[in-house]
Amino acid sequence: MTDVSPVxxxxxxxxxxxxxRIEDSWLGExxxxxxxxxxxxxxxxxxxxxxxxxxxxxxMDGRAVCSCLVLAASAVDTDIVTVEGLGRDGSxxxxxxxxxxxGGVQCGFCTPGFIVAVHHLLEHNPAPSDHEIREALSGNIxxxxxxxxxxxxxxxxxxxxxxx
Amino acid sequence: xxxxxxxxxxxxxxxxxxxxxxxxxxxQGGFAFSSDMWADNMLWxxxxxxxxxxxxxxxxxxxxxxxxxxxxxxxxxxxVPGEPNYGLIMQDQPxxxxxxxxxxxxxxxxxxxxxxxxxxxxxxLAAIVVRYEILEPVVDPERCVDGSAPEVHPAGNIYRHQRIxxxxxxxxxxxxxxxxxxxxxxxxxxxxxxxALAVPDPDGRGVELxxxxxxxxxxxxxxxxxxxxxxESVRLVLGGVGGAFGAREDxxxxxxxxxLAMRTGRPVRIAYDRAESxxxxxxxxxxxxxxxxxxxxxGRIVKIESRMVFDGGAYCSTSPAVLINGITHAQxxxxxxxxxxxxxxxxxxxxxxxxxxxxxxxxxxYAHESQMDKLAxxxxxxxxxxxxxxxxxxxxxxxxxxxxDSVAPVTECIRRTAEIPLPPPLPDDVDPLExxxxxxxxxxxxxxxxxxxxxxSIKNLMYSEGFDDYSTARCRISDGVVTLKFATxxxxxxFVMLAQQIARTVLGIDEVLLDTIDTGVGSAGSTSASRQTWxxxxxxxxxxxxxxxxxxxxxxxxxxxxxxxxxxxxxEVVGDGFRIPVSEAVRGFTADxxxxxxxxxxxxxxxxxxxxxxxxxxxxxxxAVVDVDPDLGLVKVVQIATAQDVGRxxxxxxxxxxxxxxxxxxxxxxxxxxxxxxNGKVRNPSFTDYxxxxxxxxxxxxxxxxxxxxxxxxxxxxxxxxxxxxxxxxAIANAIRNATGRELPRVPIRPHDVCL
Numbered sequence: 001m002t003d004v005s006p007v008x009x010x011x012x013x014x015x016x017x018x019x020x021r022i023e024d025s026w027l028g029e030x031x032x033x034x035x036x037x038x039x040x041x042x043x044x045x046x047x048x049x050x051x052x053x054x055x056x057x058x059x060m061d062g063r064a065v066c067s068c069l070v071l072a073a074s075a076v077d078t079d080i081v082t083v084e085g086l087g088r089d090g091s092x093x094x095x096x097x098x099x100x101x102x103g104g105v106q107c108g109f110c111t112p113g114f115i116v117a118v119h120h121l122l123e124h125n126p127a128p129s130d131h132e133i134r135e136a137l138s139g140n141i142x143x144x145x146x147x148x149x150x151x152x153x154x155x156x157x158x159x160x161x162x163x164x
Numbered sequence: 165x166x167x168x169x170x171x172x173x174x175x176x177x178x179x180x181x182x183x184x185x186x187x188x189x190x191x192q193g194g195f196a197f198s199s200d201m202w203a204d205n206m207l208w209x210x211x212x213x214x215x216x217x218x219x220x221x222x223x224x225x226x227x228x229x230x231x232x233x234x235x236x237x238x239x240x241x242x243x244v245p246g247e248p249n250y251g252l253i254m255q256d257q258p259x260x261x262x263x264x265x266x267x268x269x270x271x272x273x274x275x276x277x278x279x280x281x282x283x284x285x286x287x288x289l290a291a292i293v294v295r296y297e298i299l300e301p302v303v304d305p306e307r308c309v310d311g312s313a314p315e316v317h318p319a320g321n322i323y324r325h326q327r328i329x330x331x332x333x334x335x336x337x338x339x340x341x342x343x344x345x346x347x348x349x350x351x352x353x354x355x356x357x358x359x360a361l362a363v364p365d366p367d368g369r370g371v372e373l374x375x376x377x378x379x380x381x382x383x384x385x386x387x388x389x390x391x392x393x394x395x396e397s398v399r400l401v402l403g404g405v406g407g408a409f410g411a412r413e414d415x416x417x418x419x420x421x422x423x424l425a426m427r428t429g430r431p432v433r434i435a436y437d438r439a440e441s442x443x444x445x446x447x448x449x450x451x452x453x454x455x456x457x458x459x460x461x462x463g464r465i466v467k468i469e470s471r472m473v474f475d476g477g478a479y480c481s482t483s484p485a486v487l488i489n490g491i492t493h494a495q496x497x498x499x500x501x502x503x504x505x506x507x508x509x510x511x512x513x514x515x516x517x518x519x520x521x522x523x524x525x526x527x528x529x530y531a532h533e534s535q536m537d538k539l540a541x542x543x544x545x546x547x548x549x550x551x552x553x554x555x556x557x558x559x560x561x562x563x564x565x566x567x568x569d570s571v572a573p574v575t576e577c578i579r580r581t582a583e584i585p586l587p588p589p590l591p592d593d594v595d596p597l598e599x600x601x602x603x604x605x606x607x608x609x610x611x612x613x614x615x616x617x618x619x620x621s622i623k624n625l626m627y628s629e630g631f632d633d634y635s636t637a638r639c640r641i642s643d644g645v646v647t648l649k650f651a652t653x654x655x656x657x658x659f660v661m662l663a664q665q666i667a668r669t670v671l672g673i674d675e676v677l678l679d680t681i682d683t684g685v686g687s688a689g690s691t692s693a694s695r696q697t698w699x700x701x702x703x704x705x706x707x708x709x710x711x712x713x714x715x716x717x718x719x720x721x722x723x724x725x726x727x728x729x730x731x732x733x734x735x736e737v738v739g740d741g742f743r744i745p746v747s748e749a750v751r752g753f754t755a756d757x758x759x760x761x762x763x764x765x766x767x768x769x770x771x772x773x774x775x776x777x778x779x780x781x782x783x784x785x786x787x788a789v790v791d792v793d794p795d796l797g798l799v800k801v802v803q804i805a806t807a808q809d810v811g812r813x814x815x816x817x818x819x820x821x822x823x824x825x826x827x828x829x830x831x832x833x834x835x836x837x838x839x840x841x842x843n844g845k846v847r848n849p850s851f852t853d854y855x856x857x858x859x860x861x862x863x864x865x866x867x868x869x870x871x872x873x874x875x876x877x878x879x880x881x882x883x884x885x886x887x888x889x890x891x892x893x894x895a896i897a898n899a900i901r902n903a904t905g906r907e908l909p910r911v912p913i914r915p916h917d918v919c920l
Contacts, residue, residue, distance in 0.1 A: 006283065026283055042200040043193020045406070047355045048438045052851035055355055083193035096191035100183065103817035106825065107656025108190030108197075109355040109406030115191055131597055134859040141851070143355050143407050144656050145821050146828035147862040 011076050015039060016085025025072060032056045034072035035082060043083035043112045047141075054140030057113035057120075058082045064120040066139075083112035086119060095119050098156040106144035114140050118154055127158060174734060177669040178879070181817040184661045185678060186404075186654070198376035198403025201361035203431035207236050209424045210285035210434065211417070212275040212292050213443055214267035217303070217478075217513040217844025218316070219296035221263050226275060228291035234280040235288045236428045241265075243423065246392030250415050252382065256319050257479035257516070259390050259419050267296070268316055268478035269515055270845045271443025278424040278432050301513035301844035305452070305475040308510035316478065316511050323476050323509040324484035328491055328773025330563045331502030337458030337466035341538040345455065345531040346910040348838035349475075350448040352520050353856055356406015358416045358444050359435040362425035370397030371422045376405040378412040378653045381687035390419045391426065398422070402681040408655035409829070410519030411445040413690055414481050442849035446481045446518030447839055449474040449509070451490065451527040457535050458502075463543040463550045467502035468563070470494045474509040474517075474527070481518030483509040488629060488769065488777065489524030495563050496532035497574045497622040497783050498554035503563040505773065513844045519692055521829060522890045525623050530911060533619040533894030537901065547618050547898070551578055551785075556622065565774040570781045570882075571872045573809050577785040578620060580807035584866045587789055587803045590614060600791050600798035602860055607793040614802075615792060615903025619891030620785045624778040625883050626695045629768045633695065636686030637703035638679075638758040639667065639711045644750045646671055648707070649679035652688035652700040657885060658818045659696050663704045665814065666879070670708035671715075672735040672746035686760060694782065694883025697814065702878030703761035710757035719749050761878065780876055783809040784887035786827075786895040788863075792903040797915030799835050801863040801896055808867070811874035811882035819884050824865050826888025828857045833889075834896035836861070838912050 006026045013020045013034065020039040035041045035058070044067050045055040051066040058067045059081040086093045095118045098104070105111050114137065121128060121136040128136065133154050134147075142150060176182045189195035226238040241248060241262035248262070249255045261267045261274050277288040307313035308321040315321060360375040370393060377383050380400040388395045405412065417434045425432040436444050451474045458467040472490050476483030487509035494505045520526075540550040555574040561567050590598075590612060599607035627633040638649040646667050654660045664676040679685075688700050712732060719737050720727035729739040737749045767775040789803040804827050813819050836855040840847040848854045873880035893911060900918065901908050908917055 006281075026281060028283075036200070037202075041193075042196075045197070045355070046199070046437075047357060047406075048851040050438070050850060050852050053355065083191075087192060092188065092191065096188075099191050100187045103181070103821045105184060105187055105190050106658065106821055107354070107356060107405060107407040108186065108195055109656075111190050112193040115193075131595070134862075135597075135603065138858040138860045141355065141856055141858060143353055143409070143829070143856065144825045146824035146826070146857075146865065147859045148824040148865055149817070149821055150859075 008073065011073060013039060013075055013080060015041060015080045015082060029072045030068050031070040031072045031075045032067040035067060041082050041084050045109055045112060047109065054117060055110050055113040057116045057140065059116060059120055064117055083115050086115060093119065094157050094160060098153040102152040102156055103149040104145060104153040110140060110142040114142065114150060122157060126161060176665060176674060178665045178814050182661050182665045182815060184658060185664060186660060196404050197356050197406050198374060199357060199359035199435050201374045201403055201433060203361060203363055206431040206433055207278040207280060207428060208282050208285050209276055209278045209421055209432045210289055211273050211420060212289045214261065214270060214272045214274055216267060216296055216298050217270040217301040218299040219267050220299065221261055221265060221267065222295040222297055224263055224275060225293040229277060229288040232284060232288050232291060234284040236278045236430065237424060238275060238277050238288065239423055239427060240275045243427065244390055247389040250386040250390055250419065251480050252414060252482050253484055254319065254480040256317060268513055273420065276420045276424060278428050303512055303514055303844050305473050305510045305512055308512060309473060309508050316513060321511045323480050323511060324487050325508050326488060326491060326769060326773055328503055328505040328563050330565065330774065333502065333504050335458065335467045335502040338461040339459045339539065339542045340456060341535060341542050342456035343534060343538060344909055345453045345534055347451045347527045347530055348912055349450040349517065349841060350520060350833050350837050351442065351839050351854060352409035352411035354407030354409055354411055357436045357438065357441050359433065360403065360417055360421045361431060361433045362421040363431045364425045364429055368426065368429060371426055372399045372401065373418060373422055374401045374403040375418055376403050376412060378408050378655060378692055379690035380651045380653065380683050382690065383415065383418050384683050386415050387418050387422055391422055400683045402653055405653060405655040408691060409521045410523065410692060413519045413692055414446050416444045438851055439849045442846055446516045448520035449476060449486055449517040449527065453527060453531040455531045455535050457539050459539055459543065461543065463539060463545045463553050465498055465500050465554050468495055468500050470505045472507040475512055475514055476509045477512060477514045477516035479516045481516055483517065486524040489624060490528045491773065492564050492777060493525045493528040493622060494532060496529060497556045497620050499556055499560055500563055505563065514841055515846060521826065522886050523693065525621065526890050526893065529619065529621045529890050530894045533891060534897065537898045548578060548582055551618065551620050564769065564777060566776045566778060568781055570876065571809065571811065571874050572781065572783060573870050573872050574620065574783050576870050577783050577807040577809055580868045580870060581785040581787050581805050584805035584868065590791060600793040600800040601796060606796055607798065611793060611795055613792050613794060613903040615790050615899040617788045617895050617898025617902050619895030619898065621887060621891035623694065623782050623887050623890055625698060625782055626693055626763050626779040628766055629777045630766055632762060633689035633699065634760050634762040635688040635699040635703040636758065636760050637700065637707040638685050639707035640756045641711050641750060642754045644673065644747055645675050645677060646673050647677045647679055648704060649685045650688050650700055650704065651681060651683060651685055652696055653691040654681060655691050657691065657822065658815065659700060661818065662697060662701060662814060666701060666704045667708050670705060670712055672732045694886045697881055697883050698877050699761055699763065703759060705878050706759040706761050707757050710759055711755045714755040715749060715753060718753050782882040782887050784891060786892040788892065788895040788899040790896060790899040790903060792900055792918060794904060794919055797917065797919030799900055801831055803864045803866065804892055805866045807870050808884065808887055809870045809882065810884050811877055812871055812880040813869050814879060814881050819869060820867055822884045823867050823888045826885065827865055827892050828862055830889040830892035831861065831863065831896060832857050834893045834911055835913050
């Protein structure tokens, strides 16, 4: 057994514009674990722990990352956006609305990661080709939908944003 | 996507794209999956598993684990208070393998711990010392069939052997084609890993379990038996389920979590990681199938001979039922009078196998559809024409002697699939990203070959062989609000949405609340076998009908209107010269009805495999278009066209989602997905090494729904979940054969199968 305490000094994470003081965190905890278990933000999901499935996708300083692969302590002093931070005042974002309208949600486990990834994609590329959409979202696995309705949801948002 | 998604009825009723009641929470990240459950004073649990596929446990020393600060308890087989074993059909699987007994598969649970942090759990598991006497694993199912393998379990190495013999067994055809086929072990790979939270009762005499499962009541029965508790002391609540596909039908962590909670008197959560999930649930049976078709010179099937061996792995799970599904679907959706089919499901030291979407029919379909293309070639007939020539119809007799009394639009499924336009040929200046290999930019356009292939299937709906898999539903109305309660596991398919649609349609009331899905009402049966739309949909409809009858009685009495003339039409109660809004009729009215829906009884097969063993059938056709890079063996599935017999579309977008999702899983089995097992050990228990279809692998899917209302079904609708993933696999295989000329007897078809 180690003599060193496994508990880290407290640190602060800035998530969805709010500061979360993280107490009692153990050394080595991933950003995903801390968001879910210590910051009461369970939206990001864990499904592979290897960065293969994208269920844990969050945006960190403008980059979409797999939060399962990020050491929580290394996220100090970054701006983190999770699925919980996307709609304003509890309302749905256009991407969230489109996922519902087009049938992009079944079991919903991949959904938060997809929603974050789609927001991120469309911020950087407001008019992606189908191939660009598929390529950008190929790091997010969905086992229920076969991706067809998710593709429609992205199309839906692109069209609506273009019109507005 | 070419399906009419037009909305004709009142929003939210049957036939419309109703909103999912869980949808907003799911897109906002607030939906509580079982892995999100949390309780004050909660401990984490974890499971120690055998690293060996077959070994005798000499000793287990847990003393060092107990000494680790933060460890609350350590449990082994000795701590299981009730039945030491569980199982869906045969109770042969130990809660924990015991000292003196055997571990029979790599990953079998040996002990469990509860502690203050997942890391403490890992350290505690590492501190448990288990001494094994390692044995040579039995991994070849044929050695179980021929009896030469040592006994894996006292119950024997054969789960079930069943023959089907019908008609003239000496009949022969002018044309004979045959083949040996093999199907690899597929994983359901739901995204939401196994997880549960157990909360012990304060008096220590019961437990509440929040769990992602497919069948709450069956879980409860098995948990209660293992914990030596009365069933009413074990209360199960459905935690949010992140997909299922068959993998949540069996017990995984349920007993362990409850046991740890009862022992510590504290809430315990167990959450598997992906590697543990590969060990923690059953998989699709790998199978070896020999099939021989006799046919007339013009291609009419005369006789089918087949031998099927399903490797059930170390414990029984549902292997006997999977086997029966396989052999009883050997003929596919085709007329056949004469057959000799022999099937075995056997026990080995490979990972346990059980339910996965398609349940035995996937394996049989791969063989019969591979055969149909061989038959077409041998007779010089087009692959579409040979299927049309033999297509089954309502009233035909199966090789089990059962008459197909379901709507059976096989011909229409094939014809309407054939009418879907093929994709344009690959242009010479195609974007190289669209070629097989994609962004790897490995393919040379000039070498790429396109192929087209077909697959058609029949799939039984509901449980078979005399099983009464009834469903219960309760409908209450009070102050104009309808509340439904059922124990139907919502696993993503959208039953919660369908239940509301049914109530709105029957009762003319838009506000329909859903009570918690738990064991506080009777069983709904399992969310499997394409059965919940039919069974739980039937139960919800019956319960709503019962409330409706009470309401009409009430209206008749209070308004003095002839009862027989009354009905609910849209949102009004209408009778002879009478019309009031339902919202007015229900003022001050209360009713509360609980009903059970049972399907017609079925029979077990006799020694010749004869009997009315299935309830109903659904049919589907698939056409696959693939591009193949023959140099590297890479395959791109370009398009899947499909026409599916659904009875009636109750929710267009939901049906479409089931079809597209099932096709992706069938594509996975065709060209990507396999659990690689080497001498009993899983070599790829991760999403890095077990390859799932991504966005870039998903083909364009063109869907037609064949709507011929099924008179036997309570809503006229057949289950739509399983058929999409069944014949798409051989359709893709046939397309690759068409492109390459190779026989390709095995799925998944790997690059070296194509190019070497």
